Amino acid sequence: MNASITPITMPKFGLAMTEGKLAGWMVRPGSRVKAGDDLADIETSKITNAYESPGAGILRQVASDGETLPVGALIGVLAEDDVSDADIDAFIARFTAEFATDDADAQDAAAAEPTVIDVKGRALRVLDLGHGDATPVLLIHGFGGDLTNWMFNHAALAEGRRVVAFDLPGHGGSAKDVGDGSPAFLAGVAIDLLDHLGIGKAHLVAHSLGGAIALALAGQAPDKVASLALIAPAGLGPEINMDFINGFITADRQKTIQPVLGYLVHDKSLIGRKMADDILRYKRLDGAVSALMQIAATCFPDGRQADDLRPVLERGDVRALILWGEDDEILPVRQSGGLPPAVTVDILPGVGHMPQMERAADINRTIGTFVAQ
Amino acid sequence: MSKKSFRQAINEALRQEMRRDPRVIVMGEDVAGGHGGTSGTVDAWGGVLGVTKGLLTEFGEDRVLDTPITEASYIGAAAGAAATGLRPVAELMFVDFVGCCLDQIMNQAAKFRYMFGGKARTPLVIRAMFGAGFNAAAQHSQALYPLFTHIPGLKVVVPSSPYEAKGLLIEAIRDDDPVIFLEHKVMYDDEEEVPDEAYTIPFGEANLTREGDDLTIVAFGRMVKLANEAADRLERQGISCTVIDPRTTSPLDTDTILDCVADTGRLVIVDESSPRCNMAADVSALVAEYAFDALKAPIRRVMPPHTPVPFASVLENLYLPSVEKIEAAVKAAMGHRVPEIA
Amino acid sequence: MQIARETLLRSYRAMRTIRDFEERLHVEFATGEIPGFVHLYCGEEASGVGVCANLTDQDTIASTHRGHGHCIAKGVEVAGMMAEIYGRRTGVCQGKGGSMHIADLSRGMLGANGIVGGGPPLICGAALSHKTLKNGAVAVAFYGDGASNEGSTLESLNLATVWRLPAVFVLEDNGYGEATGASYACAGSQKARAEGFGMPYLECDGTDFFAVHQAAGEAIAHARAGNGPAMLHVRLARWYGHFEGDAMTYRASGEVAAARADHDCLTIFRTRVTQAGLLDGTELDDIDSAVRDEIESAVIAAKQAPLPEAADLLADVYVRY
Incomplete structure (x- = not known):
């Protein structure tokens, strides 16, 4: 392979993704790009996401807008001016030939799928990726979510490290009993899961209500928590968008759920029919809606958050990072204010309630660095 | 699951x-x-x-x-x-x-x-x-x-x-x-x-098995599978189709059908029932009445002929809609010349 | 069998109500004010009332196109029925069913029925509900000699026996299916049909309340006890045509007059109870007078009642759509 040519391949966003559509190049052919620049919009069946350049160079395109390609297929190359077209053509031909034979292996690797395990009599759907000596990470999603909320992050964080995502009780493929629905109860389940998996201590990466659960867990069992990386966490202020919570609970059709999901993100075009379909599929399971209602009744009585978990951070015994989208429409970004100086707070402009999807690469980099410290 | x-x-x-x-x-x-x-x-x-x-x-x-x-x-x-x-x-x-x-x-x-x-x-x-x-x-x-x-x-x-x-x-x-x-x-x-758990799917909400830009296929029951296969083949030929599975014929999700036709401007309906007064006729009438201006080509219907269902395989195969017939109908609606299906 | 005084008074009132209701409809229909068509039960009152005197609100009946009598006998409210027949919004079916579809499930009345032979299968289902829910109730299908030949009826006799259902099939045999005589249309014998399906067969004079009450009581007790279905063959005569406006040219002159003169169930009842000292003639006169008033006010109210509204057209096709 010519070292001066960098292949750009169809990325894999999340586990279920086997192919993606090149929705549109964001850079003209022949332009110079550097690592981290947005190269193209990649559309999966669930969401459209910007693909960031893995390296620097001049973009030479291979795939055209609108093409659907398997994960790992070549969509373009980066090369310097001095690389000849002939060399590039040869590179592309060789890559494509090798990709065809590698394709089967790639499919096998992609077969890592969540499993449902029994944790103290409770069925939990878990996805356990990566291994290494570094302290493991536990990913805790938010209200109404599931482990696929981490589709853009899980594999990236799991390079050289065990990273476990699971569906909270009442969510996704886990059993629908949520106890009293409190963060404390759900934190207890997360502790049970860590024990079951033989994880003595973990970094908790948590989103939204998952943030409140992580804080409750750190409060209950600080020795199990290596650090807290909290994305738009609940538990730091009273306000919450109840139009979202109630709408999410009651909406049962595409037409009613799509506007509700719009609250989640800054760029509303990210919300597609397929994403809504996946949420509706979950919500239509017996017991799902009543689980959500129980959680909402306990966590957000009278339209305000019941739990103030700031004391956990104020205690100062757990290293913490807070990430928040400036345009969050569910939990206002001002709730990130007034925290102890030791807590790093990172506000992301132009981002809504789902930074881990809206700015996956930034979030992966920031959290990757944070947990590596 | x-x-x-x-x-x-x-x-x-x-x-x-x-x-x-x-x-x-x-x-x-x-x-x-x-x-x-x-x-x-x-x-x-x-x-x-x-x-x-x-x-x-x-x-x-x-x-x-x-x-x-x-x-x-x-x-x-x-x-x-x-x-x-x-x-x-x-x-x-x-x-x-x-x-x-x-x-x-x-x-x-x-x-x-x-x-x-x-x-x-x-x-x-x-x-x-x-x-x-x-x-x-x-x-x-x-x-x-x-x-x-x-x-x-x-x-x-x-x-x-x-x-x-x-x-x-x-x-x-x-x-x-x-x-x-x-x-x-x-x-x-x-x-x-x-899923192993019980779950419900509400009546009167169509499912889009795929979303495309060029043409909308409405198919019923087993025909959804055939329509998806045809759409796969067409995708490779550069024609991208939305496939609508209405799930229920009564109630019928007319909004989704009309929205998709408004987006794509072309419609093929695949219906295994006999052609007179069938769902294809019903959906055609709906679109003709409420989305006429959106149509860029005549509506095409893929359906059996007006005969009883025959016994012999050779006749039954002729009788039934097929992936090939759907593909041909889509191409016809896209303005391609289409060979006559025997 | 001793019949309670209360039951006698209630039954007489029901029979008188049916008679006056139907006679009044006969008059009012001729004025052209009643839409559609009506089938009158005059002359057959003792059948519906004699059977239903053995039933409670938990028991279910299914009726026929000639259903007014069964409705009244099962306790459906008269003013609501009259308003329904006038096509008014205050009718028991809000003016959307009319004479042939009066129903009141709260009274166990599963509907009159415009389809000959429509009721017996439904009654198998009602009986299945009672059996499955173990509520001790029975289900009764009223059907005519015309319906006795319908496949759905014959299938139901079979199914009720196969499933050992608490069902009673009450064959109201007035001798005519529309304008065709039973002697022409019904092959074999009804008794042999019942026996062919292995169910008890009882027969009675449908103009004699006591005879119907007795026979129906036996058939219903058989079914209620879990012994499976029974057939009750009630012989009677209808005093009017198949529907209002039927000139009845197929009936010999004097046939109806003789029935009215010699086989009026109300007269027979009155004679029987007063002679036996069970009831006093003045009590019956009081009922007659009260019923006259009730029918009169039902007609006045129906004529004054509001018509259905445009929005009613689209309402109640489904529970949810």
Whole structure:
């Protein structure tokens, strides 16, 4: 392979993704790009996401807008001016030939799928990726979510490290009993899961209500928590968008759920029919809606958050990072204010309630660095 | 979640609803089978294609009732039982047998609520097999969903896959109106991932199995599968299709059909039922009336000819819509020259 | 069998109500004010009332196109029925059913029925509900000699026996299916049909309340006890045509007059109870007078009642759509 040519391949966003559509190049052919620049919009069946350049160079395109390609297929190359077209053509031909034979292996690797395990009599759907000596990470999603909320992050964080995502009780493929629905109860389940998996201590990466659960867990069992990386966490202020919570609970059709999901993100075009379909599929399971209602009744009585978990951070015994989208429409970004100086707070402009999807690469980099410290 | 066949998905839906609600009963010809035989074996069949197998063993003779081969009386009995406190799921075996009991469906169950000034609830489900492809010939192969769709008071479900079948059947059983639930007999061994838990899929909301820019295909029941295969082939040729599975023909999600036609401007309808007054005709009329300005090409319909379903495979294959016929119709709508399909 | 005084008074009132209701409809229909068509039960009152005197609100009946009598006998409210027949919004079916579809499930009345042979299968289902829910109730299908030949009826006799249902099939044999005589249309014998399906067969004079009450009581007790279905063959005569406007040219002159003169169930009842000292003539006169007033006010109210509204057209096709 010519070292001066960098292949750009169809990325894999999340586990279920086997192919993606090149929705549109964001850079003209022949332009110079550097690592981290947005190269193209990649559309999966669930969401459209910007693909960031893995390296620097001049973009030479291979795939055209609108093409659907398997994960790992070549969509373009980066090369310097001095690389000849002939060399590039040869590179592309060789890559494509090798990709065809590698394709089967790639499919096998992609077969890592969540499993449902029994944790103290409770069925939990878990996805356990990566291994290494570094302290493991536990990913805790938010209200109404599931482990696929981490589709853009899980594999990236799991390079050289065990990273476990699971569906909270009442969510996704886990059993629908949520106890009293409190963060404390759900934190207890997360502790049970860590024990079951033989994880003595973990970094908790948590989103939204998952943030409140992580804080409750750190409060209950600080020795199990290596650090807290909290994305738009609940538990730091009273306000919450109840139009979202109630709408999410009651909406049962595409037409009613799509506007509700719009609250989640800054760029509303990210919300597609397929994403809504996946949420509706979950919500239509017996017991799902009543689980959500129980959680909402306990966590957000009278339209305000019941739990103030700031004391956990104020205690100062757990290293913490807070990430928040400036345009969050569910939990206002001002709730990130007034925290102890030791807590790093990172506000992301132009981002809504789902930074881990809206700015996956930034979030992966920031959290990757944070947990590596 | 695990892979389940269309047959297993339906069996599981029945089983879970019978566990959940003691008022749910199952009745029909040989839904268990073996009663009165000389071997003493009961649950001999579990339905002619094994869909209700095992229900008798779990729920007993009071809730799984084999009937004599007398459709008028037992379908009528299902209607009467539904109006008086049970939630029967009656199996008509082959939908073609509706000729023997249409009065009980059309004049009785469908009309109770309206005739009685809103005072009746008739939570009745009638399951039946339909469709060609089995060399079952003219009296065992019809796709009669338009017949039921025509009758106010009935809801009509035509599931297109195992996942769809389970959720829609549970919805049907929990619904308080009479529901006709039609299972394509060629699909019983089709498999896909189906949740182990009970879940519902609401009536009157179409499913988009894929989204495309160039053309909208509306397909019913097994035709959804064929439409998706055709769309896969067309995608490779640069034609991107939206495929709509309406799930229920009554209620019909007209909004989604009209929205998609407005987006794509072209429409192909795939309907296994006989061509006069079928769903393709109904959807064509809808689009012609409400989305005329959006149309960039004439609507194309892929349907059987106006004949009974023939027996011999060579004729049955000619009779049925196919991936090739759908592909040709889409190309025709896209303005390609299209060879005549023999 | 001793019949309670209360039951006698209630039954007489029901029979008188049916008679006056139907006679009044006969008059009012001729004025052209009643839409559609009506089938009158005059002359057959003792049948419906004699059977229903053995039933409770938990028991279910299914009726026929000639259903007014069964409705009244089962306790459906008269003013609501009259308003329904006038096509008014205050009718028991909000003016959307009319004469042939009067129903009141709260009274166990599963509907009159415009389809000959429509009721017996439904009654198998109602009986199945009672049996499955173990509520001790029975279900009764009224059907005519015309319906006795319908496949749906014959299938129901079979199914009720196969499933050992608490069902009673009350065959009201007035000798005519529309304009065709039973002697032409009904092959064999009804008794042999019942026996062919292995169910008890009882027969009675449908103009004699006591005979109907007795026979129906036996048939219903048989079914209620879990012994399976029974058939009750009630012989009677209808005093009017198949529907109002039927000139009845197929009936011999004097046939109806003789029935009215010699087989009026109300007269027979009155004679029987007063002679036996069971009831006093003045009590019956009081009922007659009260019923006259009730029918009069039902007609006045129906004529003044509001018509259905445009929005009603679309309402109640489904519970939810």
